[in-house]
Amino acid sequence: MRLRVRVTGLVQGVGFRPFVYRLAVGLGLSGYVRNDTVGVLIEVEGHKERLDEFLIRLESDHPPVSRIYSLQHSFLEDKGLSGFEIRDSDESGEIHANILPDISTCDDCLREMYDPSDRRHRYPFINCTNCGPRFTIIERLPYDRKNTSMRLFRMCPECEKEYHRPDDRRFHAQPNACHMCGPHVALYDIKGLLMAEGDTAIERAVDKLRNGAIVALKGIGGFHLMCDATDDDVVNRLRQRKCREEKPMAVMFPGIEMIRAETHLNRLEERAICSIERPIVIVRKREDTTLSALVSPNNSTVGVFMPYTPLHHMIIHEMGRPLVATSANRTDDPIVKDDEDAFRRLNGIADFILTHNRPIVRRCDDSVVKVMAERQVPVRRSRGFVPLPVIIPFRLKEPVLALGAYMNTTIALGIEDRVYLSQHIGDLDTPLAMEFYGETIKEMLEIFDVRPAIVVCDLHPNYYSTRYGERHFSKGLIKVQHHFSHILSCMIENEIPEGEEVIGFAFDGTGYGTDRSIWGGEVMIVSYRGFKRLYHLRPYRLPGGEKAIREPFRTALSLLYETFGDKAPEDPLPPIGKEETSFLIHMIKKGINSPVTTSMGRLFDGVSSIIGLRHRASYHAQAAIELEQLSTKAETEDVYPFVINHNSIDWRPIIQAIVMERRSGIEAEVIAKKFHNTIMEIVLNIAETLKDGTGIRVVALSGGVFQNTILTEGLYHRLKERGFIPLIHQLVPPNDGGISLGQIVAGHFHNIYNNL
Ligand code: ZN
Ligand code: ZN
Ligand code: FE
Numbered sequence: 001m002r003l004r005v006r007v008t009g010l011v012q013g014v015g016f017r018p019f020v021y022r023l024a025v026g027l028g029l030s031g032y033v034r035n036d037t038v039g040v041l042i043e044v045e046g047h048k049e050r051l052d053e054f055l056i057r058l059e060s061d062h063p064p065v066s067r068i069y070s071l072q073h074s075f076l077e078d079k080g081l082s083g084f085e086i087r088d089s090d091e092s093g094e095i096h097a098n099i100l101p102d103i104s105t106c107d108d109c110l111r112e113m114y115d116p117s118d119r120r121h122r123y124p125f126i127n128c129t130n131c132g133p134r135f136t137i138i139e140r141l142p143y144d145r146k147n148t149s150m151r152l153f154r155m156c157p158e159c160e161k162e163y164h165r166p167d168d169r170r171f172h173a174q175p176n177a178c179h180m181c182g183p184h185v186a187l188y189d190i191k192g193l194l195m196a197e198g199d200t201a202i203e204r205a206v207d208k209l210r211n212g213a214i215v216a217l218k219g220i221g222g223f224h225l226m227c228d229a230t231d232d233d234v235v236n237r238l239r240q241r242k243c244r245e246e247k248p249m250a251v252m253f254p255g256i257e258m259i260r261a262e263t264h265l266n267r268l269e270e271r272a273i274c275s276i277e278r279p280i281v282i283v284r285k286r287e288d289t290t291l292s293a294l295v296s297p298n299n300s301t302v303g304v305f306m307p308y309t310p311l312h313h314m315i316i317h318e319m320g321r322p323l324v325a326t327s328a329n330r331t332d333d334p335i336v337k338d339d340e341d342a343f344r345r346l347n348g349i350a351d352f353i354l355t356h357n358r359p360i361v362r363r364c365d366d367s368v369v370k371v372m373a374e375r376q377v378p379v380r381r382s383r384g385f386v387p388l389p390v391i392i393p394f395r396l397k398e399p400v401l402a403l404g405a406y407m408n409t410t411i412a413l414g415i416e417d418r419v420y421l422s423q424h425i426g427d428l429d430t431p432l433a434m435e436f437y438g439e440t441i442k443e444m445l446e447i448f449d450v451r452p453a454i455v456v457c458d459l460h461p462n463y464y465s466t467r468y469g470e471r472h473f474s475k476g477l478i479k480v481q482h483h484f485s486h487i488l489s490c491m492i493e494n495e496i497p498e499g500e501e502v503i504g505f506a507f508d509g510t511g512y513g514t515d516r517s518i519w520g521g522e523v524m525i526v527s528y529r530g531f532k533r534l535y536h537l538r539p540y541r542l543p544g545g546e547k548a549i550r551e552p553f554r555t556a557l558s559l560l561y562e563t564f565g566d567k568a569p570e571d572p573l574p575p576i577g578k579e580e581t582s583f584l585i586h587m588i589k590k591g592i593n594s595p596v597t598t599s600m601g602r603l604f605d606g607v608s609s610i611i612g613l614r615h616r617a618s619y620h621a622q623a624a625i626e627l628e629q630l631s632t633k634a635e636t637e638d639v640y641p642f643v644i645n646h647n648s649i650d651w652r653p654i655i656q657a658i659v660m661e662r663r664s665g666i667e668a669e670v671i672a673k674k675f676h677n678t679i680m681e682i683v684l685n686i687a688e689t690l691k692d693g694t695g696i697r698v699v700a701l702s703g704g705v706f707q708n709t710i711l712t713e714g715l716y717h718r719l720k721e722r723g724f725i726p727l728i729h730q731l732v733p734p735n736d737g738g739i740s741l742g743q744i745v746a747g748h749f750h751n752i753y754n755n756l
Contacts, residue, residue, distance in 0.1 A: 482511025520599030
């Protein structure tokens, strides 16, 4: 395998490359290291475990004078590099003054913060050149204090001295501050009554948390809602108030030992949790966890993370136990970032508000990752990663703007060989989300100071993003098919060269197809220049359309009707009245408000309902997630029969078999496992057929369904065993958060397939 790492930070001229050399050679790895326009680029090749070791030690053992601000990495196919060399710097491109992401508090600052003799003892905004807010405080470039929200604070003489002394750790640290001159915290009750300031505010907030209160805490990119994660009562109250029935909530821990005690971790998960980016990492709960079951109900996993700002550090350490730390918003709205907003929008949700007077210029949610197939796969790429560019293997002739899709939206701006993806914007459902979306586009164009020559949006005529594009960029607007964008995003981050074709499996919930139906279970041959749709799930109807997302029993009914017709069995029918059932069947038969789909995501939902697991979902993909987790309890390798008819994957034999098994009392977990096995078998079967016909061995897996660990890991290994080269996501999410990257690529090549 090959591991590619792009490091940004203080890594040039500080002995970093010799350190990398020694580390690589010591582990018997071949490859090279070189400085480039973004920082340091490393490529090493060897066995996977050695590469993991390299990655872990890169972060833990680097020379003390060097500093890592970010470490983007992917595991790729090896190129047969031999020996190890320190290569000359890449001087082909100009050096880019990248805007850095917000960087988690460094050890030096933490030491000072806990040192009673330090002048910044217990100062919750301590930072230095190597850590602190960046992206969320910048108003415009260049990155100088006067262009950040720190311009409101005038440095005291001591801070000023540090700022100007070249040998000081705070030399030109723009957010430099101390007790005397910097921002400070204050605790309010929800009515806006000031309760305490400074250290007392922190103490009292912790006291409130200990006593079962919900505290909104202003962090770096927005407010968190926090409460004791071991207290059922308060977690339940938070759910009720936030109108968040069962969607999992993330938990912040005081330290890695406590996370180890509550969850099962492998070493890559542990690395991710402790990494400089400090994302939320989705891991498996232990049976005997002390976390409230309500943190992630009916779910065997939980999102965990470590503190990344001094204020979070102080709160969580004083608390001494895990805290729920979930984005402060009402479901579907963007995260709250301003005080005024907090008092208004969090009224009725939080009991107290711990805020501070350093304004957040732009919101940025926590990032979420998951380790699958021994790789770190982003589920949400935001704080800690944004706005670092994804480097692409060719140069864009003109700037390209990508408007994303609809769910988990991000936008992207492509300039030369760099693609800047925005922070997580969310689902474009509510007026606030739409406003945030428009703001983000304007800001990105402003801050990078470009005018896009090409603008790309999704093919879906009703997406807010599409309509936004039509309204604001009628000239040069290109509409690109959703699943084509998914596969493109996967290809580009895996550095597939121009001209090469791959077999793409795009499995997700919904996306608008070129035939105007809803796609989502698609097999395509894809190159950067276009795609051919070769297979898809056998089409079926979704009675009530979008409603099927929240009510998987609708999909279940449709699958059963398609399979059995009017002889549909009474038994696995959903828990709704006979009348509603026959009404829905009538809708399906007549095609009334029942769009046709080939969605794989919905198929998972439907099966989940048919086996009696989940008929109504309170958050997106809940039915499918529970089906996946249930399947891990069974061992079987058996598969159900399926038929591939011309280009249609006929799932009816699968449904038929499932219904039979269910009636004969086979456990639901066995059915769930066999269903997963079957989907994998279908993929392998089609991949083999296409390989025989075309010689293509590279298989790209993209779309929201590939957040499913069983499927992604299973397919990754099986494809590999059979001589394929599987590609999965490691830089952008497989879900629609990664669509904008694919759209950039499509925009670049648009003149070629314009007339597809
Ligand atoms: Zn620091
Ligand atoms: Zn000061
Ligand atoms: Fe999608």
